[in-house]
Each structure stands twice: as C-alpha cells, then as structure tokens.
Amino acid sequence: MSTTQQTVPMLEVRGLSTGYGNIPVLHDVSFEVPQGKVTAVIGANGAGKTTLLSTIAGLIPATSGQLMLDGTDISRTPAASRTAAGLALVPEGGRLFPFMTVRENLELGAYSLGRDAGMRQRIAEICEIFPVLAERQSQMAGHLSGGERQMCAVARAMMSRPRLLMLDEPSVGLSPLMTERLLSTISDLAASEALTVVIVEQRVTEVLAMAELAHMLDHGRIMKSGTAGEFRTDRMIQETYMGR
Numbered sequence: 001m002s003t004t005q006q007t008v009p010m011l012e013v014r015g016l017s018t019g020y021g022n023i024p025v026l027h028d029v030s031f032e033v034p035q036g037k038v039t040a041v042i043g044a045n046g047a048g049k050t051t052l053l054s055t056i057a058g059l060i061p062a063t064s065g066q067l068m069l070d071g072t073d074i075s076r077t078p079a080a081s082r083t084a085a086g087l088a089l090v091p092e093g094g095r096l097f098p099f100m101t102v103r104e105n106l107e108l109g110a111y112s113l114g115r116d117a118g119m120r121q122r123i124a125e126i127c128e129i130f131p132v133l134a135e136r137q138s139q140m141a142g143h144l145s146g147g148e149r150q151m152c153a154v155a156r157a158m159m160s161r162p163r164l165l166m167l168d169e170p171s172v173g174l175s176p177l178m179t180e181r182l183l184s185t186i187s188d189l190a191a192s193e194a195l196t197v198v199i200v201e202q203r204v205t206e207v208l209a210m211a212e213l214a215h216m217l218d219h220g221r222i223m224k225s226g227t228a229g230e231f232r233t234d235r236m237i238q239e240t241y242m243g244r
Ligand SMILES: Nc1ncnc2c1ncn2[C@@H]1O[C@H](COP(=O)(O)OP(=O)(O)OP(=O)(O)O)[C@@H](O)[C@H]1O
Pocket: 020, 025, 043, 044, 045, 046, 047, 048, 049, 050, 051, 052
C-alpha cells in the first residue's frame, strides 16, 4: 500500500472553453485549485476573468471542458446545485439588494437554512467575522459605504458555508486602505473557515501578497501559472501589472 496520500484539488478546470454567441472567449483553460489555499487570477481588461468565474459558477454554459469540484464532476450541474455543493461566487460590485436590509441580504445567502435557529446561528457567526455588519443589520444595504457593501457581499456568500469562495474584483471602487482590510478579512476567512479561495483582482500587488498561487489569463488563455512568490518577482508581471 502506498504511504503517500494525494489530496484531491478543490477545483479542477480541464480544457474549459466558452464564449458569447459565436464569439469565443475562453480557450482550453486548465488549472487546479488546491484545497485550503488562496489562488489569484490576474489579467488585463477583457482577458476573460469574469467569464471564467461565471462559467465555473454555472451562470454561463461551457462549450467544452470539464469542471471537478472536490473530485465530483459538476460540468452539467445547474448553478443552484453548484452552490449547494459548496461553491459560492461574489460577483463584481457585490450585487446586493439595496432596498433590503443587511440582515435580509444575508438571509438570501442561505435561504435553504430556513428562518429558524440554523439561520440565526449562522448570522451570529457571520456577524462575529464581520463586526461592521453586526451594527448595521437593520440598515438598508444601499446605505452602506463601498467597503461595507463589499464586506456584506462576501458575508452573504459565506452564509451557505461554502468550501470554495470565488470573488470577482472585490476591491473595485475601494480605497487602498479598504482594499487592504477586505483582503485581510478574506485571508482570515480562508484560514479560519478552512476555505478555498479563487480571487480575481486588478490590484495585483495586493492580491499577490495574500495569495499562495496565481494564474495569468490573457485573451482567454492561461499564459502563466506559479506561486504568488514567483509572480511577485517575475519581471514581465511586475512591468505589466505592478507598475514597476
Ligand atoms: N455578456 C457578454 N456578451 C458578449 N460579450 C461579452 C459579454 N461579457 C463579456 N464579453 C466579452 O468577453 C470578453 C471577456 O470579458 P470578461 O468580462 O470575462 O473579461 P475580464 O477579464 O473580466 O475583464 P474586466 O477586467 O474588464 O472585468 C471581452 O471581450 C468582453 O467584451
């Protein structure tokens, strides 16, 4: 019997292609996301980062390829069932319901828990992780600041206790200080909730400081993969994405 134990990746993307109508966007994209780590996806505007996350979440159908979540083939699983299987997406801009309270927005993140003790307990746990939301539970989400709104969007995604959290440019519209706070909260979450994270970010210096692994997407293709440390010291990455 072998003594080495292979851990199944949390996510395997194999030869994924998709597009809009007859316009191809992703071309044969393959990468693995190991369990419990933060993986960054970087790339220029229009590289296909949002399309990639949306396809993994099941919001856009793949034209070919395979998606494995913790060893299970989810390629043909509808979006809602992917959420039930442990996958959560925080879309760009958070997409909260502005005329609903913070608490109601959180409840929508785990409607399957019902409005009973399970829901109350999860909201209490989430408010411990995001104290800023605890104070604002009865406030309309539309009245939150940009940073609070993003915290609320991440908190809503965490309500369903996902195993894989995907975030699409969470720092958009945030100050450098708020970005730092948000990314540090996400790092803490990854550590404390045994969470695997895939984060798409334009703030490359900041995201490479928190991630362990990184992939660079260019014109719908993975052009470079490595550790975040390798990315930080790569001359091309520095010049293209880090303004050095
Ligand atoms: N709904 C859509 N219909 C048609 N084309 C789209 C649609 N959404 C995106 N595209 C195109 O697909 C390509 C990839 O877009 P995508 O939003 O995935 O890139 P991105 O890397 O997330 O860019 P950004 O950093 O600007 O958000 C772009 O050429 C874009 O114009």
